Amino acid sequence: MGYGMREGLSERNKKILEAIIEDYIVTAEPVGSRAVTRRHGLTLSPATVRNVMADLEEMGFLTSPHTSAGRVPTDKAYRFYVDSLLAVGTIDKAERERIRKRYSLAGRDIGAVLHETSKLLSSVSHYMGIVLAPRFSSTIFRHFEFVKLSGRRILAILVAQNGTVQNKLIESAEELSADDLVRMSNYLNELLEGLPVSEVRAKILAEMQNEKVLYDALLTRALKLSEQTIEEGGAQIFIEGQTNIFEQPEFTDVRRMKEVFRAFEEKSQLIHLLDRSLSAEGVQIFIGAETRLNQMEGLSVITSPYLSGKNTLGVLGVIGPTRMGYGKVIPIVDYTAKLVSRLLEEE
Amino acid sequence: MGYGMREGLSERNKKILEAIIEDYIVTAEPVGSRAVTRRHGLTLSPATVRNVMADLEEMGFLTSPHTSAGRVPTDKAYRFYVDSLLAVGTIDKAERERIRKRYSLAGRDIGAVLHETSKLLSSVSHYMGIVLAPRFSSTIFRHFEFVKLSGRRILAILVAQNGTVQNKLIESAEELSADDLVRMSNYLNELLEGLPVSEVRAKILAEMQNEKVLYDALLTRALKLSEQTIEEGGAQIFIEGQTNIFEQPEFTDVRRMKEVFRAFEEKSQLIHLLDRSLSAEGVQIFIGAETRLNQMEGLSVITSPYLSGKNTLGVLGVIGPTRMGYGKVIPIVDYTAKLVSRLLEEE
DNA sequence: GTTAGCACTCATCTTGTCTGAGTGCTAACG
DNA sequence: CGTTAGCACTCAGACAAGATGAGTGCTAAC
Numbered sequence: 128m129g130y131g132m133r134e135g136l137s138e139r140n141k142k143i144l145e146a147i148i149e150d151y152i153v154t155a156e157p158v159g160s161r162a163v164t165r166r167h168g169l170t171l172s173p174a175t176v177r178n179v180m181a182d183l184e185e186m187g188f189l190t191s192p193h194t195s196a197g198r199v200p201t202d203k204a205y206r207f208y209v210d211s212l213l214a215v216g217t218i219d220k221a222e223r224e225r226i227r228k229r230y231s232l233a234g235r236d237i238g239a240v241l242h243e244t245s246k247l248l249s250s251v252s253h254y255m256g257i258v259l260a261p262r263f264s265s266t267i268f269r270h271f272e273f274v275k276l277s278g279r280r281i282l283a284i285l286v287a288q289n290g291t292v293q294n295k296l297i298e299s300a301e302e303l304s305a306d307d308l309v310r311m312s313n314y315l316n317e318l319l320e321g322l323p324v325s326e327v328r329a330k331i332l333a334e335m336q337n338e339k340v341l342y343d344a345l346l347t348r349a350l351k352l353s354e355q356t357i358e359e360g361g362a363q364i365f366i367e368g369q370t371n372i373f374e375q376p377e378f379t380d381v382r383r384m385k386e387v388f389r390a391f392e393e394k395s396q397l398i399h400l401l402d403r404s405l406s407a408e409g410v411q412i413f414i415g416a417e418t419r420l421n422q423m424e425g426l427s428v429i430t431s432p433y434l435s436g437k438n439t440l441g442v443l444g445v446i447g448p449t450r451m452g453y454g455k456v457i458p459i460v461d462y463t464a465k466l467v468s469r470l471l472e473e474e
Numbered sequence: 475m476g477y478g479m480r481e482g483l484s485e486r487n488k489k490i491l492e493a494i495i496e497d498y499i500v501t502a503e504p505v506g507s508r509a510v511t512r513r514h515g516l517t518l519s520p521a522t523v524r525n526v527m528a529d530l531e532e533m534g535f536l537t538s539p540h541t542s543a544g545r546v547p548t549d550k551a552y553r554f555y556v557d558s559l560l561a562v563g564t565i566d567k568a569e570r571e572r573i574r575k576r577y578s579l580a581g582r583d584i585g586a587v588l589h590e591t592s593k594l595l596s597s598v599s600h601y602m603g604i605v606l607a608p609r610f611s612s613t614i615f616r617h618f619e620f621v622k623l624s625g626r627r628i629l630a631i632l633v634a635q636n637g638t639v640q641n642k643l644i645e646s647a648e649e650l651s652a653d654d655l656v657r658m659s660n661y662l663n664e665l666l667e668g669l670p671v672s673e674v675r676a677k678i679l680a681e682m683q684n685e686k687v688l689y690d691a692l693l694t695r696a697l698k699l700s701e702q703t704i705e706e707g708g709a710q711i712f713i714e715g716q717t718n719i720f721e722q723p724e725f726t727d728v729r730r731m732k733e734v735f736r737a738f739e740e741k742s743q744l745i746h747l748l749d750r751s752l753s754a755e756g757v758q759i760f761i762g763a764e765t766r767l768n769q770m771e772g773l774s775v776i777t778s779p780y781l782s783g784k785n786t787l788g789v790l791g792v793i794g795p796t797r798m799g800y801g802k803v804i805p806i807v808d809y810t811a812k813l814v815s816r817l818l819e820e821e
Numbered sequence: 822g823t824t825a826g827c828a829c830t831c832a833t834c835t836t837g838t839c840t841g842a843g844t845g846c847t848a849a850c851g
Numbered sequence: 852c853g854t855t856a857g858c859a860c861t862c863a864g865a866c867a868a869g870a871t872g873a874g875t876g877c878t879a880a881c
Contacts, residue, residue, distance in 0.1 A: 195862045236643045274617040542831045542874045
């Protein structure tokens with residue numbers, strides 16, 4: 128028996144485990160010893176396979192839902208599969224073309240691109256597509272503008288280098304003329320030119336201490352207003368293709384379905400998860416419990432950050448059942464991330 | 475028998491129909507003749523009620539899922555109920571207070587207000603909350619701004635009177651200096667001052683024919699760019715509380731659930747429905763098939779437009795099962811619409 | 822017109838049986 | 852000694868047969 132080797136399995140055991148996982152991925156049914164020999168061209172008898180399966184169960188790679196059902200891979204099995212067994216395919220040309228085409232339509236607007244991306248990820252993978260939009264603070268300051276709407280109501284608009292816009296309605300303490308507003312904008316634009324947005328707030332606070340400014344009421348006001356504007360908005364996230372999850376047989380049960388949906392309605396946890404892979408490099412995979420979200424039981428997340436030049440902007444990916452076609456999805460996510468990065472590069 | 479009166483039912487029949495509907499609204503179970511007498515203090519025997527029920531079924535107000543089940547109200551019954559039987563309650567003070575409080579938190583930003591509104595409608599009604607954001611074209615032009623991002627990439631920002639912002643990335647044919655951009659903005663702002671956004675495009679096209687402008691390359695360019703910016707974006711819609719629908723017993727079935735969700739993933743139809751009630755005055759109710767969307771079978775929509783001054787801006791409402799607490803939901807929608815209108819009034 | 826009574830219907834629940842896929846163990850085999 | 856055939860065993864799921872009971876429509880009496 129494979130007990131000699133603490134770590135790692137014998138070649139044969141790997142083959143069998145792989146066969147089981149791949150069978151399960153396509154059938155979604157517990158796979159029995161017979162099925163393994165039949166469908167995967169192994170020259171072993173079911174009895175032998177059964178012995179191996181018992182071992183694999185012992186080691187935590189398989190479980191059986193009940194005595195007379197076949198075995199089902201555990202999270203641990205998928206992890207092993209992804210790490211050691213899976214030959215990540217390359218995305219085929221037709222598919223690649225299909226993805227590329229989708230982008231020619233969407234304008235160059237970053238929001239549109241990201242939204243389209245999540246739809247695309249969903250439709251190409253047949254699972255759910257997710258895109259975490261860049262944090263505003265991760266961009267470079269470009270332009271400040273105050274627009275007077277009426278009386279003391281002012282709309283402050285903050286534009287970042289990458290074309291993202293953040294705006295906020297503020298009520299100023301007293302009425303300001305259009306001229307004042309222009310001067311305020313000019314002043315701020317000069318002051319903040321080229322600064323990372325994350326540092327803008329600090330700069331403003333520092334400037335407030337500046338003596339010269341203290342004597343100029345208008346500038347002080349400008350700083351105050353701008354400070355109100357800069358405010359970390361909650362990260363934006365695009366989720367598309369939720370209904371695809373319904374097609375998965377393991378979520379046919381109403382209770383499970385509810386759970387999953389509840390999880391996605393409360394987006395903050397999901398955002399937190401994506402945040403974790405923001406700093407990673409390349410494709411990351413979270414299998415079932417690895418997401419550390421318990422409503423995500425039975426679901427895996429495949430993500431990749433996308434960047435512009437050297438700056439990581441956000442994360443995109445696919446959420447599907449743990450029983451997912453990793454071999455196909457991984458290259459899709461990878462390719463899409465690179466494509467998006469390329470699209471946003473020039474900015 | 476009530477056959478003498480072609481239109482309208484006898485007082486007694488109305489009472490019975492009402493009892494059935496109200497019973498069904500709370501139990502979600504087909505209601506039988508016995509239940510009607512027992513639970514609704516009618517001094518009639520079940521046998522009599524049965525006769526009446528048979529008549530009501532004949533008239534299309536009731537159906538029975540099968541011979542030995544009770545009766546279930548049809549869309550027609552709900553329609554009658556809403557039109558003739560229902561005493562629309564007033565929203566109670568505590569609830570009103572609860573709603574009001576929610577708004578004190580959300581800033582004054584129109585987007586935030588609307589998003590919060592849909593959440594609120596969902597949580598107060600226990601069904602789904604929907605809000606159709608104002609069409610950009612329904613607002614008044616306020617300000618145009620071009621921000622140069624890099625090289626020929628320009629971000630055009632269009633601000634409306636109500637603080638809504640629409641922006642678009644455009645690639646200009648040749649590089650423009652920051653100065654040029656400022657002059658272009660100024661020119662457009664003067665030109666378009668106070669115009670309804672819906673007329674902006676026409677104005678721009680007209681101006682393009684203007685001789686004076688034809689000789690000024692910069693102005694021509696400005697018009698071209700601005701024209702690219704004005705583009706009816708798809709209406710924005712906020713939907714919240716989708717999982718509430720899952721709690722409804724009649725949607726416990728997986729097939730139904732899928733259907734409903736599919737309907738909401740494709741938002742365009744829903745938008746179309748809401749558009750229809752945009753021009754209506756006050757609360758509107760669409761019951762089941764009246765929505766003219768077949769995926770909406772078994773669902774009702776209660777809407778009310780919200781306005782600013784005299785201008786209808788958008789629509790908000792609640793989607794729930796036809797078997798919904800109309801008496802409670804109607805005043806909620808009504809009150810919320812008025813409240814939102816008030817909040818947006820000053821703009 | 823109303824009601825009691827009654828035969829009837831039919832979804833749903835319960836129970837029991839059967840089937841078949843799949844297992845673990847043991848003993849024989851190469 | 853690893854591999855395999857054989858066999859008894861388990862158990863979910865399908866199916867059929869009652870039993871239950873909620874509810875009906877009809878008829879005849881009040």
